[in-house]
Amino acid sequence: MGMSRRDFLRGGALAAAGVALTGRPxxxxxxxxxxxxxxxxxxTTICPYCAVGCGLLVHTKDGKIVNIExxxxxxxxxxxxxxxxxxxxxxxxxxxxxQKVMYRAPGSDKFEEKSWDWAMDRxxxxxxxxxxxxxxxxxINKKDNKEYVVNRTEGxxxxxxxxxxxxxxxxxxxFSRAMGVxxxxxxxxx
Amino acid sequence: MTNxxxxxxxxxxIFIIGCNPAENHPISFKWIEKAMDDGGKLIVADPRYTRSAxxxxxxxxxRPGTDIAFLGGMINYAxxxxxxxxxxxxxxxxxxxxxxxxxxxQDGLFCSFxxxxxxxxxxxxxxxxxxxxxxxxxxxxxxxxxxxxxLKKHYSRxxxxxxxxxxxxxxxxxxxxxxxxxxxxxxxxxxxILYAMxxxxxxxxxxxxxxxxxxxxxxxxxxxAGGGVNALRGESNVQGSTDYGLLFNSLPGYLKLPEFANTDxxxxxxxxxxxxxxxxxxxxxxxxxxxxxxxxxAWYGDNAxxxxxxxxxxLPKWSSxxxxxxxxxxxxxxxxxxxxxxxMNPAMGGPDSNSARGALDKLKWLVTVDLWQTETxxxxxxxxxxxxxxxxxVFMLPAASSVEKEGSISNSGRWAQWRYKAVEPVGxxxxxxxxxxxxxxxxxxxxxxxxxxxxxxxxxxxxxYGDGHEPDVHLVAKEINGxxxxxxxxxxxxxxxxFKKGDQVPMFKYLQADGSTTSGCWIYCGSYTKEGNQxxxxxxxDPTGLGLFPKWSWCWxxxxxxxxxxxxxxxxxxxxxxxxxxxxxxxxxxxxxxxxPDGPWPPMxxxxxxxxxxxxxxxxxxxxxxxxxxxxPFPEHYEPMESPARNQLSKVQNNPLVKxxxxxSSDLVKFPLIGTTYRxxxxxxxxxxxxxxxxxxxxxxxxxxxxxxxxAKQKGIKKGDKVxxxxxxGAIEAVALVTSRLKPFNVDxxxxxxxxxxxxxxxxxxxxxxxxxxxxxxxxxxxxxxxEFKAFLCNIEKGGTKA
Numbered sequence: 001m002g003m004s005r006r007d008f009l010r011g012g013a014l015a016a017a018g019v020a021l022t023g024r025p026x027x028x029x030x031x032x033x034x035x036x037x038x039x040x041x042x043x044t045t046i047c048p049y050c051a052v053g054c055g056l057l058v059h060t061k062d063g064k065i066v067n068i069e070x071x072x073x074x075x076x077x078x079x080x081x082x083x084x085x086x087x088x089x090x091x092x093x094x095x096x097x098x099q100k101v102m103y104r105a106p107g108s109d110k111f112e113e114k115s116w117d118w119a120m121d122r123x124x125x126x127x128x129x130x131x132x133x134x135x136x137x138x139x140i141n142k143k144d145n146k147e148y149v150v151n152r153t154e155g156x157x158x159x160x161x162x163x164x165x166x167x168x169x170x171x172x173x174x175f176s177r178a179m180g181v182x183x184x185x186x187x188x189x190x
Numbered sequence: 191m192t193n194x195x196x197x198x199x200x201x202x203x204i205f206i207i208g209c210n211p212a213e214n215h216p217i218s219f220k221w222i223e224k225a226m227d228d229g230g231k232l233i234v235a236d237p238r239y240t241r242s243a244x245x246x247x248x249x250x251x252x253r254p255g256t257d258i259a260f261l262g263g264m265i266n267y268a269x270x271x272x273x274x275x276x277x278x279x280x281x282x283x284x285x286x287x288x289x290x291x292x293x294x295x296q297d298g299l300f301c302s303f304x305x306x307x308x309x310x311x312x313x314x315x316x317x318x319x320x321x322x323x324x325x326x327x328x329x330x331x332x333x334x335x336x337x338x339x340x341l342k343k344h345y346s347r348x349x350x351x352x353x354x355x356x357x358x359x360x361x362x363x364x365x366x367x368x369x370x371x372x373x374x375x376x377x378x379x380x381x382x383i384l385y386a387m388x389x390x391x392x393x394x395x396x397x398x399x400x401x402x403x404x405x406x407x408x409x410x411x412x413x414x415a416g417g418g419v420n421a422l423r424g425e426s427n428v429q430g431s432t433d434y435g436l437l438f439n440s441l442p443g444y445l446k447l448p449e450f451a452n453t454d455x456x457x458x459x460x461x462x463x464x465x466x467x468x469x470x471x472x473x474x475x476x477x478x479x480x481x482x483x484x485x486x487x488a489w490y491g492d493n494a495x496x497x498x499x500x501x502x503x504x505l506p507k508w509s510s511x512x513x514x515x516x517x518x519x520x521x522x523x524x525x526x527x528x529x530x531x532x533x534m535n536p537a538m539g540g541p542d543s544n545s546a547r548g549a550l551d552k553l554k555w556l557v558t559v560d561l562w563q564t565e566t567x568x569x570x571x572x573x574x575x576x577x578x579x580x581x582x583x584v585f586m587l588p589a590a591s592s593v594e595k596e597g598s599i600s601n602s603g604r605w606a607q608w609r610y611k612a613v614e615p616v617g618x619x620x621x622x623x624x625x626x627x628x629x630x631x632x633x634x635x636x637x638x639x640x641x642x643x644x645x646x647x648x649x650x651x652x653x654x655y656g657d658g659h660e661p662d663v664h665l666v667a668k669e670i671n672g673x674x675x676x677x678x679x680x681x682x683x684x685x686x687x688x689f690k691k692g693d694q695v696p697m698f699k700y701l702q703a704d705g706s707t708t709s710g711c712w713i714y715c716g717s718y719t720k721e722g723n724q725x726x727x728x729x730x731x732d733p734t735g736l737g738l739f740p741k742w743s744w745c746w747x748x749x750x751x752x753x754x755x756x757x758x759x760x761x762x763x764x765x766x767x768x769x770x771x772x773x774x775x776x777x778x779x780x781x782x783x784x785x786x787p788d789g790p791w792p793p794m795x796x797x798x799x800x801x802x803x804x805x806x807x808x809x810x811x812x813x814x815x816x817x818x819x820x821x822x823p824f825p826e827h828y829e830p831m832e833s834p835a836r837n838q839l840s841k842v843q844n845n846p847l848v849k850x851x852x853x854x855s856s857d858l859v860k861f862p863l864i865g866t867t868y869r870x871x872x873x874x875x876x877x878x879x880x881x882x883x884x885x886x887x888x889x890x891x892x893x894x895x896x897x898x899x900x901x902a903k904q905k906g907i908k909k910g911d912k913v914x915x916x917x918x919x920g921a922i923e924a925v926a927l928v929t930s931r932l933k934p935f936n937v938d939x940x941x942x943x944x945x946x947x948x949x950x951x952x953x954x955x956x957x958x959x960x961x962x963x964x965x966x967x968x969x970x971x972x973x974x975x976x977x978e979f980k981a982f983l984c985n986i987e988k989g990g991t992k993a
Contacts, residue, residue, distance in 0.1 A: 022726070022728070023608065023610060023726060023728050024610055024726075025610055025611070025612060041612075043610040043611075043612045044609070044610060044728075045592060045593050045609045045610060045612065046426070046592075046599055046601075046607045046609050047426060048426045048591070048592040048599075048879070049425075049426060049874050049879065050214060050215050050422075050423075050424055050425070050426065050874075051215075051422070051423035051424065051425060051426055051427070051428060051429055051600075051601045051602040052195055052215050052216075052217045052218055052601060052602065053195070053426070053599070053601025053602070053603070053605055053607055054217050055607075058593050058610075058612040058613075060612050060613055063613055063614065064613065065593065065612060065613055068593070073728070073730060075196060075730050075732075075737070075739045075742055076195050076196060076217065076601075077217045077220070078220070080217055080220060081217070082216035082217060082871055083216075083871050083872050083885075083886065083889060084871065084872070084873075084874055084879075084880060084886065085217075086885075087880075087883050087885045087886050088593070090883040090884065090885055090886075091561070091591050091592075091593075091879065091883065092591055092593050092594070092612075092613070092616075094882060094883065096562060096563075096882040096955075096956065097561055097562065097588070097591075097616050097617070097619070098560065098561060098562060098563060098586065098587075098588035098589075098617070098619060099588055099616060099617025099618055099619060100588060100617060100618050101585070101586070101587055101588065101618065102585075102586040103583075103584070103585055103586070104570060104583070104584040104586070105583060106580075106581040106582060106583050107577065107578050107579075107580065107581055108577065109571065109577040109578065111584075111586065116618065116620070116628075119585050119587065120628045120629070120632055121632060122585070123557055123585055123629065123632075124629065124632035124633045124635075124636055125636070126528055126554075126555045126583075127528070127629065127633050128633055128636045128637065128640075128642060130527045130528045130554070130555075131642075131643070132642045132643040133527075134527065135643040135644060137643075137644060139450070139509065141450060141509065148450040148451065148453065148507070148509070149450075149453065149503065149507065150450050150506065150507040150508075150509060151503060151504070151505070151506055151507060151644060151647070152506035152507060152508070153506070154525070154526075155526065155527045155528060156526060156527060156528035156529065156530070157517045157521070157526055157528075157529050157530075158529075158530045158532070159514075159529065159530065159531045159532065159534040159536060160436075160530075160531050160532035160533045160534030160559075161427075161431035161434070161436040161532060161533070161534075162425035162426075162427055162428035162431045162533070162534075163425060163426070163427065163532075163533035163534075163879075164427060164431065164532060164533060164622050165427065165430075165592075165595070165597030165598060165599055165609070165622070165623070165663075166427065166430040166433070166434060166597060166598045166599060166600060166606060166667075166670070166714070167597045167598065167623060167663050167666040167667055167670065168532075168597065168621070168622040168623050168626060169427070169430055169431045169433075169434035169436060170434050170442060170666060170669075170670050170710050170711060171623065171626045171627070171630075171661070171666060172434075172436065172532060172622075172626055173434050173435050173436055173441070173442055174489055174651070174710070175626055175629060175630050176436075177441070177447070177489075177505055177506060177647075178489070178504070178630075178647045178648050178651045179633070179647075179648065180506045180644070180647060181506065182438060182447075182506045182507075182508045182512050183438060183512045183517045183520075183526070184436055184437070184438055184512075185436070185437060185438055185512070185513065185514045185517060186428075186431050186436040186437065186534060187425055187428055187431070187534060187539065187875075188428050188431060188432045188436070188437060189437060189513055189514040189974070189975065189976055190514060190539055190540060190976065190977065190979075
């Protein structure tokens, strides 16, 4: 489209100026002339791959993502991205993404589609059954033969969190411990 | 990281050991190259000539699992050649502390080893106290029982010849590394050490990290700009997930989950609140009662009162090791009914994946929450099994991606950065926040209606995040920060501060132990205040020019960009390096300038209020000699569990605290080669987030293994050939990549070849391939249990059929 890399970056920087102060979703700068992002909405995000924490701009039109690129104003990456970060668009727009709740019955050879309501009710039942059946209020310690309160369920394990947001990690921790789950672990142990 | 990414530009020497940032944290190289442009030296020690090594001024080849020998050799080099930062070592570390006379080290073992229990009595390594109960010190550091002398003696065994015979490094390369990096021991020079899983994934991983930290303390490199102990974290929010306590023995903010022996709140507080009699020690963990009380108030709200120990009894108490590998082991025995995986893929991510997959077969139910179908969610139809034989009920829930929801993540430099929702989640997928909320609300409804066993921890949980379709993430973030539960007056020195019930707590200094404050994670207190969401800030000003960017996002603790920064100044408060001052004491205004200091007190020398710089330790001094490591106060070299070599430093072959599991083999006839695993730019972790993206799949479509030209010749393997790699655990098929970037090691006079492989491939996704974790051993670090993925024994043969 007859545009040098420098022009392109300048356009990006101008567009970014539209979100620079807040980073919240807003109009990509209408002043950005002749760029492919004119008239698009823009918001900032942080890369979901490694923990460098590079900034990106997400451009949308009519509620759909049309472009994702490095945020030139971000002090860590100044708009640069690696091959993974540059591919974030394909995480958002990808036919392989899961779109439905899927269920596989014991012994079955296939998944079947289910509603959230159905699955969540059934999962809640499993969580409760397993917790109740395997709940240990007290146990005898083998070393001193004394009884201790432990209030813990041994029946289930909860894994994961390095891909969640902080607020999600927090609620995951809070929920896990309220359930009495001792076996809470995630990627940091690996 | 003690420091942060941009700060790498301030280094005079960057030492990369056990990581490969050019490959795995590519954008960090922007700042490494900036340092190099300004004259900084880049040093890389690695088993392979990596992308990072290709940019280095000095490259040293290092056999997998021998980092302590290498780092111990550098410690010895610094001590023997007087290259340490003496004032820093004497004043800020425990070098001058006297150790009790029972302490001893002989033939590879520290004193008090119990061969039956495979454990040490940590008390036998204690400091010697004076009459007042403070550790005795000899500021001349000449006492033979002071840490400095013990350290010198311990590492005198690690001379360059011994080190290189163990590590396989060329002596001239080792000496170049030691000389160049130890040159940063000067007050006006900064050296940083970057590491990742090459250091941690070892049966002595924690001691590897300690060796890094010790070298940095000796050189005066902690707390300063361009310095630090910098773990390069591999997942976008693994810093945050660790901060929020998603580990079996942890609560948010690095508080401890109670153990069975902490029978009530008082006992818990007693156990986890360190004490000191030294007025100069800030002993920050002395604030534990405030933080745990504020956490319990955030969790149990008005139900948490002083009378009921703030609902302390609702917390589960652990009594045996529930680390990841131990859970898989229990699962394999059929002792675990259910598993919920939030974006985690245990069919792939752990060691000895065949066993892990077999363990999943024993589950009664499994819930996976992910963007993709993963190897875990389809484990029941994996190659080689009949779904009919697997009776696990599986729920595969679709999760929203990072651009389809709002919230914060914390990078390796502890910057919590806010992300916005750009679009609605695809299809029927939902944010993890929504999913966790639904788990809780539906379970709570069941317990409210049907009762059940000990329902109170669930029915009484405070869970108030609005009435919307999903929880209001801002309300969650505010709860994490914390608020006052009643009108409160706080007198802080000459200021009197008035807070109303419901006000956000401005910083963790004001958290209370009486229930008048909440905070879901004390280290994040200050992240969401009356002034708003600090994590969303985008002011790119950099007043010091050091790249601190104090108004861009927010970092814990207290927006302090370089932690332990009180160690960057002399005891008088003057910067060791006036050209790159992190903080400096202004004696006229009586305050610190620069970064947020590690505590408000005046410089250490101030007779009334001065404090030591290592504020998280009861003795206030950095520990060259550790008191709480299970496997010794000093890192000592032991061989990896599977090793081609005998331990040349002592008769003790492996870390004596780690039990040798059944499927370990050091049979060099069957497995003569060193195997090691790693990551690459184009793929990520178990591949869920990359092997379904056409762009990335096109870049790297196949599972491959790397071997040297000499090994290829010996085995008749050509580039592109299918090969089979085997270990005691299993076999994989892959494409051979013959490269001059891998070379055999010269170990104890013998040549030993290596096989390198990424671990990103699996049986789900667009690009499929065998997982390297089918080969890796389930044996872990004595302190943390992180598996030894980096060093094992294997064999390779031409031809692709699996065993």
